[in-house]
Amino acid sequence: MADPMRIRAQVAGDKATVRVLMSHEMETGQRKDSAGKTIPAWFIKDVTATHNGKQVLAVQWGPSIAKNPFLQFNVKGAKAGDKIAVTWVDNKGEKRTDEATVA
Amino acid sequence: MMQTRRQALERSAALAGLLGGIGLLPQAAQAAWNAAAFEAKSLADVAKALGGSAPAASGAVTVTGPDIAENGAVVPVGCASTLAGVKQLMILVEKNPNVLAAVFDVNDAVEASFNTRVKMGQSSNVYAVALTADNKVHFAQKEIKVTLGGCGG
Numbered sequence: 001m002a003d004p005m006r007i008r009a010q011v012a013g014d015k016a017t018v019r020v021l022m023s024h025e026m027e028t029g030q031r032k033d034s035a036g037k038t039i040p041a042w043f044i045k046d047v048t049a050t051h052n053g054k055q056v057l058a059v060q061w062g063p064s065i066a067k068n069p070f071l072q073f074n075v076k077g078a079k080a081g082d083k084i085a086v087t088w089v090d091n092k093g094e095k096r097t098d099e100a101t102v103a
Numbered sequence: 104m105m106q107t108r109r110q111a112l113e114r115s116a117a118l119a120g121l122l123g124g125i126g127l128l129p130q131a132a133q134a135a136w137n138a139a140a141f142e143a144k145s146l147a148d149v150a151k152a153l154g155g156s157a158p159a160a161s162g163a164v165t166v167t168g169p170d171i172a173e174n175g176a177v178v179p180v181g182c183a184s185t186l187a188g189v190k191q192l193m194i195l196v197e198k199n200p201n202v203l204a205a206v207f208d209v210n211d212a213v214e215a216s217f218n219t220r221v222k223m224g225q226s227s228n229v230y231a232v233a234l235t236a237d238n239k240v241h242f243a244q245k246e247i248k249v250t251l252g253g254c255g256g
Contacts, residue, residue: 015214028222030200056212064196064204066177066220073207074214 007100009075009084016078016102018049020071020086028063044069046089051075052082078102114160114244161186161241166194166231167218168247175223175249182207182231183216186241191234192217198227223249 003023009016022044029041041063049057056075075084080102087097167181182192192207192215204221215233223229226248233241 026222028200051212054212056210058208059217060206060208062201062203062205064199064201064222066222070179070218070220072181072218074216076212076214 002094002096005086005088005096005098007084007086007098009078009082009100009102011078011080011102012074015074015076016082016084017072017074018084018086018100020047020049022047022069022071022088022096024067024069024088024090026063026065026067026069030063042090042092044088044090047071048087049073049075050083050085050087051078053085159239159241161233161243164231164233164241164243166229166243166245168229168245170246171248171250172223174251175225176251177220178223178247178249179218179220180204180229180247181216181218182233182243184209184231184233184241185215186233186235188236189215189233190236193230193232193234194219194221195230195232196221196223196227197230198225199223223247225249 005023006021007018009018024044025042026044027039027042029038031039033039043063043065044061047057047059047061048055057073059071061069078084082102083099084102085097085099087095089095163186164184165182167183168179172178180194182194184192189209192209194204195202196204199222205217205219207217209215221229226246228244228246231243235241
């Protein structure tokens with residue numbers, strides 16, 4: 001099981017700024033190990049976010065996103081106390097969901 | 104930045120090639136992860152697949168990032184758009200093995216402004232591309248110089 005995400009959601013006017021830091025290797029499939037074999041690609045493909053259970057964001061990523069990915073987005077109409085949940089799925093089918101409360 | 108008409112047209116054609124080759128033109132908004140789009144490898148591969156509406160440089164799309172990135176493994180890049188009816192925002196790195204880095208689906212509940220971090224193998228142009236509901240393509244570009252590549256091992 002992957003490490004938890006760090007999610008911070010802060011109200012800024014009539015919207016909330018959400019910053020997510022995921023813990024993931026994001027291997028591109030381009031690199032080789034010391035024996036010269038290609039390290040297989042392993043990266044997050046899909047990220048979705050929900051605001052109080054309603055999906056607000058869908059992102060598709062390729063292998064060129066940096067290791068331990070960062071994502072920032074703004075959810076309109078979010079208020080303090082609302083729940084923001086973020087889910088990622090990688091190309092091995094692993095997934096993780098974490099939730100944060102808007103502050 | 105001053106641009107001649109010729110330069111602007113060349114940029115537009117180059118981007119059309121990139122986008123055409125990765126299967127995002129003329130239709131887009133695939134629900135599933137677009138494997139073909141993310142596997143597009145080179146300008147040569149994609150140039151033959153020209154099609155769809157010509158991408159137009161637009162002041163309503165912005166790409167943010169450093170002028171010089173010391174470490175290509177972690178380059179903070181943002182894209183934003185003030186256009187009405189944006190369906191998708193994309194980040195492309197021209198000289199990466201896979202040019203497409205990220206696709207953000209835009210809807211009413213979320214602002215058309217995203218930040219993330221990408222890897223860059225070498226100095227390259229980075230594009231922010233906005234696809235609107237009427238299948239028009241707008242883009243902005245920025246050159247980011249990398250002093251240490253992020254895709255080597």
